[in-house]
Amino acid sequence: MQKFSRQREVILRVLRETDSHPTAAWVYARARQILPHISLGTVYRNLDRLRADGEILRLSVGDNTEHFDGNVAPHLHFCCTSCRRISDLPLPPGFDPALLAGAENRVTGCQLLLYGVCRQCAAHGNETEIQNKRRSIK
Amino acid sequence: MQKFSRQREVILRVLRETDSHPTAAWVYARARQILPHISLGTVYRNLDRLRADGEILRLSVGDNTEHFDGNVAPHLHFCCTSCRRISDLPLPPGFDPALLAGAENRVTGCQLLLYGVCRQCAAHGNETEIQNKRRSIK
DNA sequence: TCTAAAAACAGGAATCATTCCTGTTTTTGG
């Protein structure tokens, strides 16, 4: 009566051990270091299952690949348009998504995403916008 | 010295005339009613150009296709996980993205997205979650 | 513990939104 298959367990652990909001391909590469025979399909299937179970979050930042987040506590994301890194930031105190939708809509989730240039990139003058090419940063 | 090619003009008009947050494919179909020879590549190229120029917004809600929004005034989006419709809602008064990021990060954009079940779907009991299959709703 | 049904898996093929390429047409600036 185990709740997680070995594969799902590894995928969740990989995700919980990073705060880099990785793509499925990244999770796959990492998981293969632990389970060399795991397949990409299994990674996708389990990421979706974990999401449906509320164990992880999936987020789209507009770079044509989904990112995953092992941190399900409420927080917001800052996405640097220069280096593409996604980082976590706290929500303002008292922030309540349900209040934003009007009483007639039932709110089940919220995603607050800021775009900009991060501290590091601003310091280095890397303010070039990375175009949203299909080719993703792996 | 015209700012817009005929094609770009039509694409922008199509987008400004709806509040349905359409996909590129939808814009293409609509634009073809006006310019029967316009190509899909042209639609993508101009949508990206319009976005870069700040004339429109692009938004990812996690259904594997990008959506576009001709309304660039600040507002938030409500995405119904049952019917997949995206609707506009006002931001709370005084909402300032720049204050959320900490002084060291420069904020250039913000996207506040709520997920839930819309009034209509809740009324009809259509609360089934639409899986994020690659097949999109066109 | 044994066993049949159900669930999950690996591997690989298929899908399809998006981007890229090529040759042609349109626009721009002088």
Place this chain on the structure above:
DNA sequence: CCAAAAACAGGAATGATTCCTGTTTTTAGA
């Protein structure tokens, strides 16, 4: 009016994600 630059149409290529098939693992009941 002319040459260079920009934009276009059409179609091929790309790549993230999903789907399919045969096999292995897990589950639950006897």
